[in-house]
Amino acid sequence: MKHEPTVQPPCSASVPSADASRRDFLRLATGAALMSAIPHAWAAGSDKPEKEEVRIGFIPLTDCASVVMASVMGFDKKYGIKIVPTKEASWAGVRDKLVNGELDAAHVLYGLIYGVQLGIGGPKKDMNVLMTINNNGQGISLSSQMKDKGVTDGASLAKLVAKKEKEYTFAQTFPTGTHAMWLYYWLATYGIDPFKDVKNIVVPPPQMVANARVGNMDGFCVGEPWNQRAIIDKVGFSAATSQDVWTDHPEKVVGTTAEWVAKHPNTARAVIMAILEASMWIDATAGNRSKTAETIAAKAYVNTDVDVIRGRMIGQYENGLGKSWSDKNHMKFYNDGAVNFPYLSDGMWFMTQHKRWGLLKDHPDYLAVAKKVNRIDIYKEAASQLKVPLPKSEMRESKLIDGVVWNGKDPKKYADGFKVKA
Numbered sequence: 001m002k003h004e005p006t007v008q009p010p011c012s013a014s015v016p017s018a019d020a021s022r023r024d025f026l027r028l029a030t031g032a033a034l035m036s037a038i039p040h041a042w043a044a045g046s047d048k049p050e051k052e053e054v055r056i057g058f059i060p061l062t063d064c065a066s067v068v069m070a071s072v073m074g075f076d077k078k079y080g081i082k083i084v085p086t087k088e089a090s091w092a093g094v095r096d097k098l099v100n101g102e103l104d105a106a107h108v109l110y111g112l113i114y115g116v117q118l119g120i121g122g123p124k125k126d127m128n129v130l131m132t133i134n135n136n137g138q139g140i141s142l143s144s145q146m147k148d149k150g151v152t153d154g155a156s157l158a159k160l161v162a163k164k165e166k167e168y169t170f171a172q173t174f175p176t177g178t179h180a181m182w183l184y185y186w187l188a189t190y191g192i193d194p195f196k197d198v199k200n201i202v203v204p205p206p207q208m209v210a211n212a213r214v215g216n217m218d219g220f221c222v223g224e225p226w227n228q229r230a231i232i233d234k235v236g237f238s239a240a241t242s243q244d245v246w247t248d249h250p251e252k253v254v255g256t257t258a259e260w261v262a263k264h265p266n267t268a269r270a271v272i273m274a275i276l277e278a279s280m281w282i283d284a285t286a287g288n289r290s291k292t293a294e295t296i297a298a299k300a301y302v303n304t305d306v307d308v309i310r311g312r313m314i315g316q317y318e319n320g321l322g323k324s325w326s327d328k329n330h331m332k333f334y335n336d337g338a339v340n341f342p343y344l345s346d347g348m349w350f351m352t353q354h355k356r357w358g359l360l361k362d363h364p365d366y367l368a369v370a371k372k373v374n375r376i377d378i379y380k381e382a383a384s385q386l387k388v389p390l391p392k393s394e395m396r397e398s399k400l401i402d403g404v405v406w407n408g409k410d411p412k413k414y415a416d417g418f419k420v421k422a
Contacts, residue, residue, distance in 0.1 A: 049080045049267040056254075056271070057088045057097060057106035060206045060302040061223040062309055063134040063252045064107045065292050066333050068301055070278035078277070079270035087300065090204040091174040092122070098257060099125050104264075105256040105271060107133060111350040113255040115176030117373055118351070120359050126258035129347065129374045131272050131340045131382075133252040133279075137312065137331025138179060138242035139227035140186055142219040143212055144235055152321060153239055154190035157219075161197050170194070171203040171211065171220035178251055181353045182242045183221035188420035189245075189402045195357070195422065206303075212236050223251075224331065225302065225309045230320075232308060237320030243329040245401045248338075250346040261375060268375070272382035276340060280386075283334035289314050337388040342374040345395040345408030352406075352415035358422030366411040 054076075058064035068085050070076050076083040086103065088094050091112055097103040099116065113129055115121035142151060151157045161168060170187070172180035184194040194200055198218075203211050208222045213235045221242075230236035242249060254275060261268045282292050293310040296302050302309060311317070315330035332339050347370040354360045376394060383390055397407040406414060 047266050047269075049270045050264045051104070051267045052080065053082045053084060054104045054267060054271055055084050055086055055102075057086050057094050057103040057108070058301075059088055059091065059094065059107065059204070060304075061107075061252075062225050062293075062296065062302065062313055063137060063223055063331060063333075064301065065282055065296050065313075066133055066275050066278040067107045067254075068296050069282060069292055070274040072295055073278060073281065075277045075281070076270075076274040079273045081267060081270045081274065083271070083274060085301075089206070091177060095122050095174075098127075098255065099123050101257075101260070104260060104267075105130070105254055107252050108255040109174055109177035109179070110250050110253050110346065111176045111178050111181055111354070112174055113253060114347060114350045114369075114373065115174075115354070115359070117369065118354070118360060118364060120354060121174070121176040127373055128256055128258050128261045128268075129342050130254040130256065130261070130268055131275065131379050132250050132342055132346070133254060133275070133333070133340075135248045135251060135332045135335070135339045136241070136243040136329050138182060138221065138223045138251060139238050140183060140219065140221045140240040140242070140245075141212070141227045141230050141236040142239045143215070143217070144237065145215075146218055147237060147321070151239075152237075154186060154192075157187075157239070158190040158192055161192050167199050168219070169199045169201060169217040171201050171208065171217040171222075173205050173208075173222055174202060176350070176354060176359060178242075178249075178350075179221040179223070181350065182245050182249075184357060185353070186221075186240055186245050186401065188418065191420065193420050209233060209235060224312050225304055228308050228312050228318075229304060231318065232305075234320075238317070239319075241317070241327070241329075243327070246398060247329050248332070248335075248398070250343070250349075253342070258372075261378070265378065269378050269382045272379055273386060276334075276337075276382060276386055276388060279334040279340060280388075283332065286314055337383065337390065340379075340383075340388070341391055342376055342379055343391070343394060343396050344370040344374055344376070345397075345406070347374050348408050348411050349406055352411050355415040356418055356421045363412050363415065367408075 071083040094106050113127045117127045172183045187194045205222050208226045209229050297306040315327045317327050318324040348366040395408045399405050
């Protein structure tokens with residue numbers, strides 16, 4: 001597939017802010033020190049970013065928004081850096097460019113970073129998660145032909161698969177990634193083994209709808225706006241959202257190599273601050289979300305119609321079967337900082353699923369690996385300067401679609417405890 005050229009979006013001279021007092025608090029003259037009131041302020045250039053131009057890869061998905069807006073709105077300049085968003089064709093391409101240094105960082109699948117860290121799904125290299133970009137906002141779609149077979153949800157799909165009339169094919173976007181894990185978890189909840197009962201394949205997000213149109217798969221899991229695009233193009237319908245599987249689940253992260261962070265700790269902190277401020281701005285008002293949809297719909301970014309992005313971005317959903325609803329658990333970018341904190345338990349969860357599905361042969365030291373990958377130390381520095389609230393614990397508890405609670409306390413037992421597993 002032809003590689004898209006690097007995108008260098010224009011910066012706006014006027015920088016709106018989610019909060020006037022925060023804006024005043026964060027005022028920063030170009031290349032100068034932060035206000036003396038800010039803790040850990042730049043002093044005599046000692047905290048100056050080591051690298052001023054930062055190449056951040058992204059895949060054409062709605063949740064690239066905070067990376068793009070940090071650049072377009074000029075939030076990056078406030079922290080002494082220039083973010084250059086670079087459009088990539090596939091997650092495998094993002095992985096390779098992170099590992100070989102062509103990209104400084106990326107908007108990337110949480111599980112991809114852990115896969116590289118553990119040497120599964122590609123080369124092994126020490127990786128870092130700087131922050132979580134978003135919660136929610138992915139989806140599981142089924143082809144229109146499945147509706148003709150009486151399938152509209154997981155339960156009816158399970159009945160069809162059990163008949164074994166044919167081998168059904170499901171697509172996800174990367175073997176260790178988030179979409180693969182949401183798809184597998186959802187199928188298994190209804191008793192469908194994603195490796196034995198159906199066939200699963202990898203398709204890059206921008207190619208998902210085109211592959212569905214020509215009948216290459218019966219269902220798929222991908223980020224927005226491609227589930228909505230499938231509905232509009234009448235090639236598929238929504239069987240579930242990722243927030244149905246796990247409300248407020250972690251999704252994309254700002255990922256990079258541990259080597260890059262070691263060389264550029266101040267730049268890493270500046271990247272977090274710029275994207276955090278963009279996250280605040282996006283979530284501040286419906287108008288900001290609408291403007292974001294208009295911006296990222298452009299050919300340089302997601303390359304689709306604005307309305308395909310806007311609806312689900314503001315929580316207005318339809319399933320392609322006649323049902324419409326307002327989803328309060330739509331894609332979130334900030335949510336008072338709850339979205340962005342790189343919880344250790346979030347990173348650990350992906351490893352439990354990698355073990356569940358046989359991608360990992362043995363149990364890793366879940367907590368130790370998460371502490372190494374998730375750079376909570378740098379995130380806290382950035383968050384404190386922006387007065388972003390921090391959680392009381394580096395772990396969090398959630399109940400998923402099957403009623404099973406995840407809290408990170410006993411990852412080995414959790415990983416081994418599923419009825420449907422490799």
